[in-house]
Amino acid sequence: MWEFMEREVIPNEEVFLSQINTDPEKRWKTYPPIIEELKQKAKAEGLWSLFMPAEALEKDGWGAGLSVREYAMLAEISGHSMIGAEVFNCNAPDSGNMELLYRYANDDQKRRWLVPLLNGDIRSCFAMTEPAVASSDARNISTSIQRQGDDYVINGRKWYISGAGDPRCRLCIVMGRQIPPESSSSSSSSSSSNKNAVASHVQHSMILVPMDTEGLKVVRPMGVFGFDDAPHGHMEVIFDNVRVPAKESLLFAEGRGFEMAQSRLGPGRIHHCMRLIGMAERALSLMCKRAISREAFGGTLASRHTIQQTIAHSRIDIDTARLLVLKAAQEIDEKGSKGARGLIAMIKVVAPQMAQRVIDRAIQVHGALGFSQDSPLPHLFIAARTLRIADGPDEVHERTVALLELSKHARNRL
Amino acid sequence: MWEFMEREVIPNEEVFLSQINTDPEKRWKTYPPIIEELKQKAKAEGLWSLFMPAEALEKDGWGAGLSVREYAMLAEISGHSMIGAEVFNCNAPDSGNMELLYRYANDDQKRRWLVPLLNGDIRSCFAMTEPAVASSDARNISTSIQRQGDDYVINGRKWYISGAGDPRCRLCIVMGRQIPPESSSSSSSSSSSNKNAVASHVQHSMILVPMDTEGLKVVRPMGVFGFDDAPHGHMEVIFDNVRVPAKESLLFAEGRGFEMAQSRLGPGRIHHCMRLIGMAERALSLMCKRAISREAFGGTLASRHTIQQTIAHSRIDIDTARLLVLKAAQEIDEKGSKGARGLIAMIKVVAPQMAQRVIDRAIQVHGALGFSQDSPLPHLFIAARTLRIADGPDEVHERTVALLELSKHARNRL
Amino acid sequence: MWEFMEREVIPNEEVFLSQINTDPEKRWKTYPPIIEELKQKAKAEGLWSLFMPAEALEKDGWGAGLSVREYAMLAEISGHSMIGAEVFNCNAPDSGNMELLYRYANDDQKRRWLVPLLNGDIRSCFAMTEPAVASSDARNISTSIQRQGDDYVINGRKWYISGAGDPRCRLCIVMGRQIPPESSSSSSSSSSSNKNAVASHVQHSMILVPMDTEGLKVVRPMGVFGFDDAPHGHMEVIFDNVRVPAKESLLFAEGRGFEMAQSRLGPGRIHHCMRLIGMAERALSLMCKRAISREAFGGTLASRHTIQQTIAHSRIDIDTARLLVLKAAQEIDEKGSKGARGLIAMIKVVAPQMAQRVIDRAIQVHGALGFSQDSPLPHLFIAARTLRIADGPDEVHERTVALLELSKHARNRL
């Protein structure tokens, strides 16, 4: 896989960037042809949908039968390039969506959505985060899903829906709050405040909504610092009385949204974290090359102790983070996502901060080049920075780690 | 001034951003009309070109007669908004250029360039940094300036020339290496390697070049993490046999480029650092407002100890940095830039890092909103991050501080 | 004063240490004669009790009429040596006790205790912290003070009572919880739990107890890491039915203990923080001397960039901390301790951490010498470390800073 990255992916990063349309009108209606070429090559070499759970290979012939830990090492490699994951059909949010459909969709839903996703023919998005509420606290999600006859009617506003800008995106998996059929939305809000936390966690469902459904409006691309990450994008999306047939659109069962969302997170965090490690390795490699080639004040940067210290700290930071993530991956393989929740919380804190730090140092060593479009470093930096917020802020995960630690010493005392 | 910021500037930030042209063709040929409206209002209220040295008021009626320290406090206020400095005609690089022209230009040059700059009628840029060399080491600057008859002929490539994208930009002050009239550029490079550091510092000159001179080509906008900061921009500029009349174009004298560049830096760094403090104050203010208004996990963010700690550290970081910068400003007033060089080096290390840290925390408290176009935080963050590289990386300044400290204990022993 | 430090104090540090008795029996019954010699010299030169409030000079002829800010700069100088403060009769806890007596004691009490303290004839201690409770939360103080007839009877256990080991220590100012005359201690504890926070703050009183009072038992010296700081010490003290005459022993008034303790803290924190800055300056000076003189790997330590960076960061850390403490001192002069409470909280967080960091770096540069008895660095390090805990942990002060900051944006919303 590394050989494929070096031969096909990294040399084509510039081609990819040059093929993104700069005209604001067409920016979201086209996509770089190079990406489809690379996907075909990767598929032909069997480097395809590797993230799929091991059991999917023998049962359905999907994926490569890899354990979470085995795939983790490949996810690191794909992370060296911002386009790596998509080339191998392993990119978020499609990979998480595919895993979700694999686990919870019925056969018809699999045929309609999972198969073309696994083939790389379509793209998908996952609509959870909302601008008005703290999405890290699940009880806050307010987009409503209401049963009306044989349909569900969805109303709400979501943002930072990654992939929703892509012209190939066909499916939107919407997470929303289930409103009892008889209640109006106004009475719902008053009654919900009377319910306790446990109850509120079983109020959410996931609905499969085709992107071209009436009422689903992609309002605008949200920025990540100065980037818009076209053509995938991170879009603001309005659901304005979006109506879909209940039977074919409900994923799994009503009220099971959080349970499914949780199951999606374990391996997904491994993937994110390992890609972050790949990103940090890329940055360190660029840092070293720059340090060797750049001269200032009578010597190469590499000859200075301060730069050497920076390189040493980066190597240490990367290697320790990798060991922790691989340990978490192994624990998922052995105990499942729930049993590994302490380690998963730890890597979610460690890996994004580590990557931000290492990439920031690489930028500093590069000078102005480091924040220019001539370097992959700005994209890497922003990706690492935003992952400190996506999937829950550090503080939430630190609390998980702390409570597990404290529970070793005394139960029921917090 | 604070009242003007709150009344006129901050509410118009969104207007400014909405008036920037998104069409890549027109992006660099227009500018937001709001900025000129605000400039007229600021001028009318006397909030204009305040950075000018105190003596300029009585001698020529320019500026407001403020000391460096007095202006520093206003620079902080203007830093609360990314458009503040320009509204008050105090923005870099124009302010530094005006100061340079005020100190070193002859009367004709002042009439032609300084007066319209002070009036805010034109904009200017300062072409120093080059892609191929470490510009923090002055000896590396390689753009050539050669006397040919009555002209200077300039050849070279510069990048990150801020303001060069603006359609109102008329003047480019070019820093280059003076080549002896008789020597060819190839022999120059071989001979220069035989010269010592002192000699190489007196090889540079500054030339005033009108932006529309033949051979001066603005090649492309350079990115700063996804942003292009249109319409000013940070442009790559090629000087391809740019020919200007020697007499009217030479600033001050041949070989005095570094001396002038140094004098430009002292007050300029105060301005940058105080604006960074203003930026950090803006971020802290946004952080507090968010913390008070956002609820998660059963309480406002402001009620959590970790958020309180973040706020406290930010207040401490800002206040200590401000005291240090004001101390440096006072020392410039009392001892000049050279006498204050230790403190100037210290603030260049402290202020950008502090601002990056505080703004990064504010982003974290905001969640996804914090890196979106709906918040000023991404622009603030990027501005702080790039200022850790502009004007010399931290390491160079740390060395200055260390050598001054060591020299108290023993001379001539390093 | 600096001249006196260099001439008399610093050269006698080793003498002082060599005169401390190593025999555990006699360790707390003698004190180094050099300290009394130096005190006489300092007194003769007018460098004496300089911390006393400015008004004390004109009213009573005590102190030197210095503002808090003026004295702060002298406190820094005295901090260069661990024995500096005592030589100038400005050492904690005596200085705080003198200020307390000056403000709140009646004339008889002043004659008996304040005058000999100001003369340096006796020493004193301040008994507040208790092993069983978190003393940073005032409501927890549990030592009881009960009126019985014309006496107060005191019962409780205190520790880390600095100065209580000194054979010259004659006075102990005890902070305790006032128990209503009629109530037994058991009913008191149950009733106290029904009272709100405001009430609990006015339950405390301060009592002046001669060290030789029956029932006051100095149990053992408490360690600070491996040091015992003989002969002053930080002692564990038991009050076992200690009985003193109420009229002559009550300081100020019943229930006003916290009010007095608070007033003691403002200037006291300035003194501590400025001494910490002096300690850090001493460490930086030792670091530079070592860096210049020590050779390794083919050059002096001072020639290495990493060491230069360490020196630069230390200079920056010290200078920023000093500016903040002086600003706090000035604010106390202008607005009183209450008006300056935000800044006072900030310096309590900043200065000890800064000093610990700088001294830790100095130790690292010194190698093994840095933690040996041949260097003052271990004492300096431990002093800085313990001051991160004494007078309330960082978190309490950070909360004060945060709440003040948040209150600018919205009142009554936390």
Add this chain to the structure above:
Amino acid sequence: MWEFMEREVIPNEEVFLSQINTDPEKRWKTYPPIIEELKQKAKAEGLWSLFMPAEALEKDGWGAGLSVREYAMLAEISGHSMIGAEVFNCNAPDSGNMELLYRYANDDQKRRWLVPLLNGDIRSCFAMTEPAVASSDARNISTSIQRQGDDYVINGRKWYISGAGDPRCRLCIVMGRQIPPESSSSSSSSSSSNKNAVASHVQHSMILVPMDTEGLKVVRPMGVFGFDDAPHGHMEVIFDNVRVPAKESLLFAEGRGFEMAQSRLGPGRIHHCMRLIGMAERALSLMCKRAISREAFGGTLASRHTIQQTIAHSRIDIDTARLLVLKAAQEIDEKGSKGARGLIAMIKVVAPQMAQRVIDRAIQVHGALGFSQDSPLPHLFIAARTLRIADGPDEVHERTVALLELSKHARNRL
């Protein structure tokens, strides 16, 4: 082993401390009897000399046949208590000395020194570091070893010779510079300056010197902050014409001192680092217990987010460090110390800093108790702090890591 620690070792820490003689005269002539009791128990349970290389078990019946990685996990457990390693006869410097003797001593030397050490009947020390030179640069070691007839004569001053204070210490392994038999010490110093680095590394030898040899004077205990770690101690030792028979005293061969010292370091650093991890685990455990039991400001410390954050960071710091050290141990098992030198350098930077940080946080959570003699935390803190200096400062190891990293990208370019 953990069960033995909980049952026998940890409960006896206080007994150990109480049995150390406080009389300065007798402090270095006795040792706590409890330690010998515990050693007998550990030996009886087979928890003895576990550090010995795996091959020593089958060849000579020594040790437990553990790989470096297997022993590492036990070293962590022993690190929970400051007396753990000695109880299991695995304490530095004896363990390193035993390994050295096992690898390089001849049969007579093994009989005389190794066997009683393995039995725990005697103790030993390793005399390398010198006060006058930077011992991290091996070329600086200046103690002279000169062949005179059938003897070696040793002259020099060493300090921080751990274990040399113990009355049971019988053997001192001295590292010194071999002086050619004919040369005087003065000519040696002038000639040595003409030799290059490679040559200077083969000038050193190791000599086995009985502690009671005439001329070997234990001058004084060196302090580590305020501790002296009696009865082992870290002594200053003078070699004043110490004369020993050449044949029986030379270890291995002349000029091979550094080669032997290097081989001693690999596994030794694993042991140190794993014990540091055990120390950090002990600190975290104490931190959690304190957080659960201590109340302040209306709740337990454990209920506060800031404390939870501290606990989470500590858990993350410990677990990442452990994974790195175990990885290094495994690499030693697979590739030898030289092949693992990058990882060994990394753990030497990571583990002591990590332990210092975690223990410092534990102290902060404990308040004054945390630096008192009633808590093991001060000893743990000091041990971690000094290990940042022992075995070479961080900077030397960072350089090793950096050069290995840079060498991946270009050889021979620094």
